[in-house]
Amino acid sequence: MVMEISFSTMFFHDHPLDLIFDAVRISGADTLEFWPETPDWWLSGRSEDHLAQVIRQHPLPAPLSVHAPVLDLNPCSINPDVVRASISWIQFSIKLAESLKAKVCTIHPGRRTSKRPPADLDYWRLDQMLDEIAPYAESSRVSVSIENMEPQVNALLTTPAEISRVLNERDWLSFTLDSCHVASRGEEVLREFLSVAEGRIANVHLSGASGSVMHRPVKGNPWAEKALDILGDGGYDGLITLEINDLSVGDPLTAEEKIRMIADDVRVVRDHLS
Secondary structure: OOOEEEEEHHHHOOOOHHHHHHHHHHHOOOEEEEOOOOHHHHOOOOOHHHHHHHHHHOOOOOOOEEEOOOOOOOOOOOOHHHHHHHHHHHHHHHHHHHHOOOOEEEEOOOEOOOOOOOOHHHHHHHHHHHHHHHHHHHOOOOEEEEEOOOOOOOEOOOOHHHHHHHHHOOOOEEEEEEOHHHHHHOHHHHHHHHHHOOOOEEEEEEOEEEOOEEEEOOOOOHHHHHHHHHHHHOOOOOEEEEOOOHHHHOOOOOHHHHHHHHHHHHHHHHHHHO
């Protein structure tokens, strides 16, 4: 049985925090994955006091998770200023997650700056980033959790072997499995991710995929429902986060339509894993 079902605040990209937090109760979800880049907070001063007040006013059945900022950032960049900014925001996010009593803080590995396959130097930069945030992670009760990326030409950490390496070298590091990022590689690769990260998965990002369009709703999507079957077969009973892109569904949705969509997906997840 699924312990907790969450959804990304970025699905409600154009809406205020009060509405986003209210959507948890209305949709039947358990909690949220809070992205600091959610515009209502990111562009209005990033007041942690205001965020804490919103949380108090909208009590959640389960702890939040946090997703560190990734837009415009790249901790494996060849530009040292971009690296510094990227690592600083990861460190900020771990501390924010701690202050919000969040359970998980998901981070991205970065990518090679040029559109070329990653080389040894890019993996060295990744290791340097992980080494630099290690003291923050090791002193925090928050699970710092690295995410597998979609298999694009310059992406890092797209295979089970790559995830296995970084986890085996760092006992403080957890894993956020993005099942949609595995869609083009199929069921066996998803099962392999579950196998190599057994006991280390802190969060699963779940969404549908149709051809080249990713992060679609779960309901009625064959890949998302197959991923749920595989998670169930593997005995996964942890956090599942619906990571849906509102631009992947066609015409713009109202807030009410988005909440109904989340509610539908919450029911699908519970039906598959109960």
